[in-house]
Amino acid sequence: MLRETVFMITVTLSDKKFNEKASAYIVLLTQDEVKDGVRSGAADVLQALWGDEEAVFKAHGFTGKNGSSVFQVGYHKEKAVPVVCVSLGDPSSSDDAVEDVRRACGTGYNLLKKTKAETISVLLPDAKTVGTTQSNLVEQATTIFHIASYAYTEFKSGGSAKKDTPWQPTIVLSGINKKHEKDVKRAEIIATATNTTRGFADCPPNIMTPQELADQAKKVAKDHGLTYTCFDQEKAKELGMGCYYSVAKGSSNPGQFVTLEYKGKKGAPTIAFVGKGVCFDTGGISLKPANAMSGMKYDMSGAAAVIGAMKAIAQLKPDVHVVGITPLVENMPSACASKQDDVVTAMNGKTVEIINTDAEGRLILADALVYAEQTFKPEAIIDIATLTGACAYFLGSFYAGLFTRDDALAGTLTSIGKKVGDKLWQLPLSDQYAPALDSPIADLANCGNQVYKAGATTAALFLGNFVDKKTQWAHLDIAGTDSKIPGTTYLGKGATGTGVRILVEYALSYGGK
Ligand code: BES
Ligand code: ZN
Ligand code: ZN
Numbered sequence: 001m002l003r004e005t006v007f008m009i010t011v012t013l014s015d016k017k018f019n020e021k022a023s024a025y026i027v028l029l030t031q032d033e034v035k036d037g038v039r040s041g042a043a044d045v046l047q048a049l050w051g052d053e054e055a056v057f058k059a060h061g062f063t064g065k066n067g068s069s070v071f072q073v074g075y076h077k078e079k080a081v082p083v084v085c086v087s088l089g090d091p092s093s094s095d096d097a098v099e100d101v102r103r104a105c106g107t108g109y110n111l112l113k114k115t116k117a118e119t120i121s122v123l124l125p126d127a128k129t130v131g132t133t134q135s136n137l138v139e140q141a142t143t144i145f146h147i148a149s150y151a152y153t154e155f156k157s158g159g160s161a162k163k164d165t166p167w168q169p170t171i172v173l174s175g176i177n178k179k180h181e182k183d184v185k186r187a188e189i190i191a192t193a194t195n196t197t198r199g200f201a202d203c204p205p206n207i208m209t210p211q212e213l214a215d216q217a218k219k220v221a222k223d224h225g226l227t228y229t230c231f232d233q234e235k236a237k238e239l240g241m242g243c244y245y246s247v248a249k250g251s252s253n254p255g256q257f258v259t260l261e262y263k264g265k266k267g268a269p270t271i272a273f274v275g276k277g278v279c280f281d282t283g284g285i286s287l288k289p290a291n292a293m294s295g296m297k298y299d300m301s302g303a304a305a306v307i308g309a310m311k312a313i314a315q316l317k318p319d320v321h322v323v324g325i326t327p328l329v330e331n332m333p334s335a336c337a338s339k340q341d342d343v344v345t346a347m348n349g350k351t352v353e354i355i356n357t358d359a360e361g362r363l364i365l366a367d368a369l370v371y372a373e374q375t376f377k378p379e380a381i382i383d384i385a386t387l388t389g390a391c392a393y394f395l396g397s398f399y400a401g402l403f404t405r406d407d408a409l410a411g412t413l414t415s416i417g418k419k420v421g422d423k424l425w426q427l428p429l430s431d432q433y434a435p436a437l438d439s440p441i442a443d444l445a446n447c448g449n450q451v452y453k454a455g456a457t458t459a460a461l462f463l464g465n466f467v468d469k470k471t472q473w474a475h476l477d478i479a480g481t482d483s484k485i486p487g488t489t490y491l492g493k494g495a496t497g498t499g500v501r502i503l504v505e506y507a508l509s510y511g512g513k
Helices: 031-036 042-050 053-060 097-115 134-148 178-202 210-224 233-238 242-248 296-316 361-376 389-395 407-420 431-437 455-464 500-510
Strands: 010-014 024-029 069-076 079-087 119-123 170-174 227-232 256-262 270-275 277-281 321-331 343-345 351-353 380-385 400-404 424-426 472-477
Touching: 010 134, 010 178, 024 031, 024 042, 024 097, 031 079, 042 053, 042 069, 042 079, 042 119, 053 069, 069 097, 079 097, 097 119, 097 134, 134 170, 134 178, 134 407, 178 210, 178 296, 178 500, 210 227, 210 256, 210 277, 210 296, 210 321, 227 233, 233 242, 233 256, 242 321, 242 343, 242 361, 256 296, 256 361, 270 296, 270 361, 270 500, 277 296, 277 361, 296 321, 296 380, 296 500, 321 361, 361 380, 361 455, 380 500, 389 400, 389 455, 400 407, 400 455, 407 424, 407 472, 407 500, 431 455, 455 472
Parallel strands: 010 170, 024 079, 024 119, 119 170, 270 321, 270 380, 277 321, 380 472, 400 424
Antiparallel strands: 069 079, 227 256, 256 321, 343 351, 400 472
């Protein structure tokens, strides 16, 4: 069984703006509409259910501030139906009007949770009003209702959401032509895979060990026709993965090195995704303090994102050969653990002095990157990792760090991130910082000299030592975006599945879909 708890919703389309049979309604409005009169279509819905919508707005003091909402029961043929209006504020002055739509959908969904409505008719704004296409609007709304419906309840017993019948509403996107059904389908595949990733990441680390995550990847592969290979830490050592092994050997749960492959058409170009899979990061011998250690089950979020992305790619079938590589370990302090001052050798022969055992992510990624290049010779590699506190500290929760020397790749990934609502911000990968990684006795230190500061950049530069300069390569630091996002309506308390949507869209764009 997949260890995910996904409350499946269904999204459908209807040409009609007013669906009389719906058991609840969500209507998205702009501030101007709240003030000066609601657009036709939306007005028809509200007048049919509420009578005078302006009177309802007034009674609730609803002025249409971005994100604000009104919940008011309406009547249709003497039946009471909950109606929610959520305002987008002024889309023309918003720096991300489509994100406002996502959040408004989340607000509407949350407000209707307690009603357990079976069918929710949703009236989105005109795509032009929020500066996007109808296809993207449909994709974003579909995605967000799926993401909002996720709840991690695997370990709740007695009276929990799990034991109650889960709420599984049908969402009808109203006034939308059926030709957009393909957009719904595509979004559904990607959003469901995002929820799969979230289920892996939210799972506690005593359960989601390297072996368990490998088994989950194997299950995904079996269900969707991917090739699965796995070897353990001893085999990795034989292959020369001294950096990976130095982390894996500290735990009694042996490291597993997993590769998923989507073959695509014969002769298709190859791209590789590499995800950091530290199933728990104690810091190792350089032990983290207790409050910095809690939440470190999420340190496998990069690997979980790669597995989720591979699941969606297998279903969407782009014309590209995609390899997903996930080095899985636990970073533990033990009698077998690496020590500060140890020197280890990576698969490409470079030696690394371990300055801090808590900088373990870059060690396991170093060998995974070399393995990706040597084994598959990809045109492009994207790695994704909860790599540095420095990145999370700087960018917070709304942007992941993007590091690349390739301007075209930076542009592609940044615009994909903006489109799908999983945003990236490019940070420097300049060689001026490279001396921060000098070691007096080895080729490299695993931790940047503090005099240079810029911890997220020095970590990215470290990884750059394990990728051929000719390969298109980007590193995504998701340390701040993997979990516990404040102030967003559609994400719960736990994992976000960050990166899945980006990796999938990237593979689709590479494979001409
Ligand atoms: N997994 C952490 C990074 C992290 C920190 C992720 C906070 C999410 C939230 C990583 O392995 C780590 O410990 N990095 C160190 C590196 C340092 C020792 C050079 C860090 O960022 O402090
Ligand atoms: Zn660490
Ligand atoms: Zn870590």
